[in-house]
Amino acid sequence: MKKIIALLLLTALCLGLCAAASADELKAPTDFTFDTESGKLSFVSNDENAGYYFVRVYPVVNGVEANAYVSSSKRINAGKVGEKSGKVDVSAIGWGLYNVKLVTFPASGTDYTAPAPLILKAFYGVGGTLERPEMLVVADGNTVEITIDRYTLSNWRKYQYMPTVRFSLYADEACTELAASQDVATSDLVVDNHPAGGYIWPYSLTSGHMNFEAPLMGPPGAPAEGTQPYNLTAEGSLTVDKAGAYYVTVQAISDDEEKIASSQVSEVVKVELTEEAPDFETFEVIKTSLWADPAVMGMPTATPGQAEGRIDAAQGQATTAIIE
Numbered sequence: 001m002k003k004i005i006a007l008l009l010l011t012a013l014c015l016g017l018c019a020a021a022s023a024d025e026l027k028a029p030t031d032f033t034f035d036t037e038s039g040k041l042s043f044v045s046n047d048e049n050a051g052y053y054f055v056r057v058y059p060v061v062n063g064v065e066a067n068a069y070v071s072s073s074k075r076i077n078a079g080k081v082g083e084k085s086g087k088v089d090v091s092a093i094g095w096g097l098y099n100v101k102l103v104t105f106p107a108s109g110t111d112y113t114a115p116a117p118l119i120l121k122a123f124y125g126v127g128g129t130l131e132r133p134e135m136l137v138v139a140d141g142n143t144v145e146i147t148i149d150r151y152t153l154s155n156w157r158k159y160q161y162m163p164t165v166r167f168s169l170y171a172d173e174a175c176t177e178l179a180a181s182q183d184v185a186t187s188d189l190v191v192d193n194h195p196a197g198g199y200i201w202p203y204s205l206t207s208g209h210m211n212f213e214a215p216l217m218g219p220p221g222a223p224a225e226g227t228q229p230y231n232l233t234a235e236g237s238l239t240v241d242k243a244g245a246y247y248v249t250v251q252a253i254s255d256d257e258e259k260i261a262s263s264q265v266s267e268v269v270k271v272e273l274t275e276e277a278p279d280f281e282t283f284e285v286i287k288t289s290l291w292a293d294p295a296v297m298g299m300p301t302a303t304p305g306q307a308e309g310r311i312d313a314a315q316g317q318a319t320t321a322i323i324e
Helices: 002-022 150-159
Strands: 030-034 040-045 050-061 082-087 096-106 118-126 135-140 143-148 164-170 178-185 212-215 227-230 236-239 244-253 269-273 284-287 320-323
Touching: 030 118, 040 050, 040 096, 050 082, 135 244, 135 269, 143 150, 143 164, 143 244, 143 269, 164 236, 178 236, 269 284
Parallel strands: none
Antiparallel strands: 030 040, 040 082, 050 096, 096 118, 118 320, 135 143, 135 284, 143 236, 164 178, 164 244, 212 227, 244 269
16 A cells, blocks of 8 residues: 555656646746837847747737737747847838737747747837828718728728727817717728738628719629629718708827827818708718729729828828837
8 A cells, every 4th residue: 555655646746747847938038129110129048948939010909919910020040048139021010009029939849838928019100190081971861971081091001000080070160069979999990901902991782871883893804884882881970950051070089199199180071961860862972172982893992002192191201110
């Protein structure tokens, strides 16, 4: 019996040691630096058992880190301890806050575990102003629906960031008597990439106000026949309880006014509203002066940078980036 107990104790001790070994955590690197302008980086590797490292850049939207990174270094092999260096392509990084993460990976075939990533917070676009939004307004009964120009959205996504937009409806031409307002986070919009380039924003072929028509595309090489109506899904919807003339504006609101300024307020659009609910038959469609209908490649598509004359376009602004 004593031999059995001793054997069990020895086995438990072995299992405990093995578990401890498999849970060994690699020493974290130190002295992590990152140049926001050039993308050059350096750090000190402190564990010869590390396998390799990556530095990856993740957007942070409303305090939440995105699941996917927007840029990454090449693999940085660990090898001997000491200073390591690399580079991240920063050309695809838009404005706003990012987590620059130095991630350690154990060598293949070992039981070591990785330490927590080292994180630097980088803010791009400091000193800039968000692009002024262009819009399409549908006035139907007691309701206005506001659709943001697809090139505005695409420019924000590619060159700046997806802001909160404020839709406002005023009862006077001077825009001092606010009748209704709505704040919408454009970061919540579902967007897809078109195979030929550009972004596909939400739209409908069967519901809503059919406020945009484009050539109906047939098979490859076939001529276009007729037109296809598209409803460019509204981002904002405001209603009133009193008939009369109203004035619509929209503005992109900055997440951090000290670093990036909110956009200019859009052009004012005047609409006539009734006390009746929308009937989807008799309605008015008004566009701001710089609105541009999206291109159609099977579906409405807007490529960043293609609409000319935009107010406070990112490409015309000098900004800086900082490590917070």
